[in-house]
Amino acid sequence: MLDPIGRDEARDMARRELDKQIYQRDKPSWLERMWDRFSEWLQNLFSHAAQPKAHGNGGGWVSIVVIVVIALVAVALVVWLMWDRRNPRSKKDPLLEDKPSSALDHRDAAERLAAEGQWAEAIRERLRAIARDLEERAVLAPRPGRTADELAAEAGEAVPELADALRAGVRIFDDVWYGDRPGTAERYAQVKELDERLRAARPKPLEPDGPTPAGVGADDADGGQRW
Incomplete structure (x- = not known):
């Protein structure tokens, strides 16, 4: 015959049984x-x-x-969570450097940096390519000190159908370059796509800074079409 189990021993056995993982599943x-x-x-x-x-x-x-x-x-x-937490420098730092460069230079640099996985630098170079390209095509007047935010605002007026995409591209740049958010291949691809869409777009002509001489049309006031 088996020895009878005492009350204390039965309680300990029940506790050990209930401590098993199977009974903790729904806890x-x-x-x-x-x-x-x-x-x-x-x-x-x-x-x-x-x-x-x-x-x-x-x-x-x-x-x-x-x-x-x-x-x-x-x-x-x-x-706080939704705020992009941009550094105030994002509204002050010029996007383009003072030294001469072309849109092609910045695109080549962007692709080289992207191949090396330096996504933040690649995104900046691609946005610089956009700014320089718009200046080269006389969509925007060359202006030292133009910031990324100003680029989005001014280019958005010239290419209104891409205004939202321009703001989104600059937001990516600000978030990565000033907001301590990681650069990624996907974010670089978005800025690259924006560059390609702008190159295919036909922006509004740039308004001349001064009066147009008599006999000169809007297209040839400064030597050619404004796109």
């Missing part, structure tokens, strides 16, 4: 338990805030204040 995680407690706390706050005058100790008003604070913190967190 909520610590994060789920914390969320449940937080949700219960919020519900309690809302129930107190529903009728602030019904609580003689002013607990309802305290609940309202706490809810407002939580809402403000949540909004601030969302804004």
Whole structure:
């Protein structure tokens, strides 16, 4: 005959059995338990805030204040997460350097950097190629100190059908170059595609800076068509 199992021993055996992984499968995680407690706390706050005058100790008003604070913190967190966190330099740093260069130079440099996996530098060079190309085609007037944001705004007026794509391309550059976000092949491909679409586009003619001489048309005021 088997020896009878005592109460304490049976309890220990049951505890060991229940500690097995198979019984823990449906047990909520610590994060789920914390969320449940937080949700219960919020519900309690809302129930107190529903009728602030019904609580003689002013607990309802305290609940309202706490809810407002939580809402403000949540909004601030969302804004912080969605904000591109650009460095202020992105609105000040000129995109092109002072030394002479061509759009082809920047495209070649971009492709070389992309082949080496230096995506941030490749994205910058490709955006520089866009800026220089638009200047070479007289879509934009050459202007030292033009920033990436200014490029998007000015080129968007000349090529309105690509204005959104220009802003998106500059956003990629700002995020990668100033916002500490990683450059990737996909982001470089987006800027490269923007370059190709702009090369195929027929922008609006550039407005002359001064009055056009008599007998000179808009197309030949500065030596040729403005595209």
